[in-house]
Amino acid sequence: MFNKSKKDQEAKELFPVVEGNLSDYGFQGQKAQEEILLHLQQHPMTIYKLGLALVGSALIVVATFALAGASVYSSIPLGIYVVIGGYYAFRAWYLWHGSHYILTTERVISVDQKGFFHRAVSEAPLDKIQNVSYEIEGPYQTFLDYGIVRILTAGQKDADVEFRFVHHPYDVQQEITDASHTYGNVVVEAQELENKKNYVS
Structure with a gap:
């Protein structure tokens, strides 16, 4: 469902704050087989x-x-x-330049730069995502189409991960939902297969 070159082009069209190709971007802690589907920053209007x-x-x-x-x-x-x-x-x-929001084939990651010496990082695996919602508040956010995307995992009442003030929040919500269904199911199936192998052996 997620073609890499196609995703690069779609990202450029939908999310103008994405710079360069997603295939050229990497981050600390990225796994060997982990591919980046979205790399976002806050809307400059913030x-x-x-x-x-x-x-x-x-x-x-x-x-x-x-x-x-x-x-x-x-x-x-x-x-x-x-x-x-x-x-x-x-x-x-x-603070704007240091805040990043990343969707990969395995997880969602939020990096919020809150000060010169204060950075908050949170993440959630795709197979644990239970609900993805977004909120657009006020005339500026409505007119310029940016807002907050909240990602809730199983067993939690409040959002575990937030993509704050990102452009096109509806599209981001749909991308995360599609990725959680596609790659989350793959992870679950792989875990079930591994459990069966261990049980047989």
């Missing part, structure tokens, strides 16, 4: 609030220069803005 804040601050600085003129005193707000604004802009980019 940092729009920071962008608005930086633009607003820049307008204040420009207004200060326009009213007070260029001087030592009026240059102080500009220096403060550049330092603080630069820090928050870099931090937002770092």
